[in-house]
Amino acid sequence: MSDLKIAVIGVGKMGSFHVDSLTSRIRGAQVTVVSDYSAEQAEKVAAPVGARVVADPLEAVGASDVDAVVLASPGFAHEKQVLACLDRGIPVLCEKPLTMDGASSYEVVKAQAALGRELIQVGFMRRFDNEYVALRTLIESGQVGAPLMLHCTHRNPAVPDTFTSEMAMADSVVHEADCTRFLLGEEVVAVSVIRGVPTSAAPAGVSDPMVVLFETESGRLVTVESFVRTQIAYEVRTELVAEKGSAFIGLDQNLQVKQAGPTGTGIWGGTITPDFVARFGQAYDTQMQTFVDAAREGTVAGAGVWDGYAAAAICEAGVQAVRTGERTAVKLEARP
Structure with missing residues (x-):
C-alpha cells in the first residue's frame, strides 16, 4: 500500500x-x-x-x-x-x-x-500514553477493586498573561475531562470549581491554582489541581483510589541521581519534563x-467525535462553574 x-x-x-x-x-x-x-x-x-x-x-x-x-x-x-x-x-x-x-x-x-x-x-x-493505558488496564482487571476516586494534578511552568481562568479549564483541564471518561468508562455529569489564593505570578483577577471537581454518573469523584504558572516544569499525575488498593502514574522517576554535595553532604534529585511534548x-x-x-x-x-463533544460539554460547564462559583450540570444531547 x-x-x-x-x-x-x-x-x-x-x-x-x-x-x-x-x-x-x-x-x-x-x-x-x-x-x-x-x-x-x-x-x-x-x-x-x-x-x-x-x-x-x-x-x-x-x-x-x-x-x-x-x-x-x-x-x-x-x-x-x-x-x-x-x-x-x-x-x-x-x-x-x-x-x-x-x-x-x-x-x-x-x-x-x-x-x-x-x-x-x-x-x-x-489515551496512547503507556502509563494511562496501564492504569486503565488495571482498573478493568478488577485487581484493586472498584474505582472510587481519581486525584489529578495538571501543572504548567508558565503561560501568557492573557491565559485566563476560563482558558485553564478549556485548554488544560480538558485533558483530565477526557481521561476521566477514558479511565472510568462513564460520563461526567457535574463540575464544581474552588478558587483559592492565587499565585503572585497570576495577573489580577485570575485564579491560579484552582481545584476542579468532576462527578460521574455513578457518583465517583475526580479532583483536578489546575496550576499553570508553577514556574518550575510540566507535571501531570493521576492517582487512582479503589476499594482494594490504589495506583499512581506520572511520578517523573525515570532517573534519580545521588552525588556528593558542595559542603560534603549528599544530594539527590532528577529532572522534571519541561513541557507537554517532552512528557507525552x-x-x-x-x-x-x-x-x-x-x-x-x-x-x-x-x-x-463523541469524545470530543463530551469534553467540550464538560469544559463548557466548567467555565460556567469558574464564573459563578456554583456546581454546574453537564448537559449532553442524545447520542446519534
Whole structure:
C-alpha cells in the first residue's frame, strides 16, 4: 500500500512536532501539504520535508495530493475545517478542542453520523500514553477493586498573561475531562470549581491554582489541581483510589541521581519534563501511527467525535462553574 498523503494545517509548536513525527518516526505516511496563517512559518516547516505550501486551509483539505488531514490550527477554525474533511470523505486527526463549544461540537457529531462513516479522531493523546493505558488496564482487571476516586494534578511552568481562568479549564483541564471518561468508562455529569489564593505570578483577577471537581454518573469523584504558572516544569499525575488498593502514574522517576554535595553532604534529585511534548512524546507518536494505520484503511481510531463533544460539554460547564462559583450540570444531547 502506498504512503498516506497528509496535509498538516497549523504548524506552530504542535503542528511542527506532527510534521517531524510523520517524516522521521511514523511508517506509511508522507507530508505533502502544509498550511498556516503565517506564510513564512509554513515555508520554514514545509521546505525540509519536501511538502508544498497551500495558504487556504480549505484548499489544502481539497487538494488532490491529500488523503488525510492533521489539524493543529487554532480551535476557532476547527469546525469549518473538520466539516470540510467530512464533505470530502477523508480522515482527520483534530487536535483538541473539536470545536469551541458543545453546541457546534454536537453539530459535527450529527454530520459524521449522517455520513455513516467514522472519519474524525480527536487528539486526546493521553489515551496512547503507556502509563494511562496501564492504569486503565488495571482498573478493568478488577485487581484493586472498584474505582472510587481519581486525584489529578495538571501543572504548567508558565503561560501568557492573557491565559485566563476560563482558558485553564478549556485548554488544560480538558485533558483530565477526557481521561476521566477514558479511565472510568462513564460520563461526567457535574463540575464544581474552588478558587483559592492565587499565585503572585497570576495577573489580577485570575485564579491560579484552582481545584476542579468532576462527578460521574455513578457518583465517583475526580479532583483536578489546575496550576499553570508553577514556574518550575510540566507535571501531570493521576492517582487512582479503589476499594482494594490504589495506583499512581506520572511520578517523573525515570532517573534519580545521588552525588556528593558542595559542603560534603549528599544530594539527590532528577529532572522534571519541561513541557507537554517532552512528557507525552511517546503518546503523540503512538497516536499518530495509529491514526495513519487506520486512515490507510479509510477510518480512524482513538478518541472519536463523541469524545470530543463530551469534553467540550464538560469544559463548557466548567467555565460556567469558574464564573459563578456554583456546581454546574453537564448537559449532553442524545447520542446519534
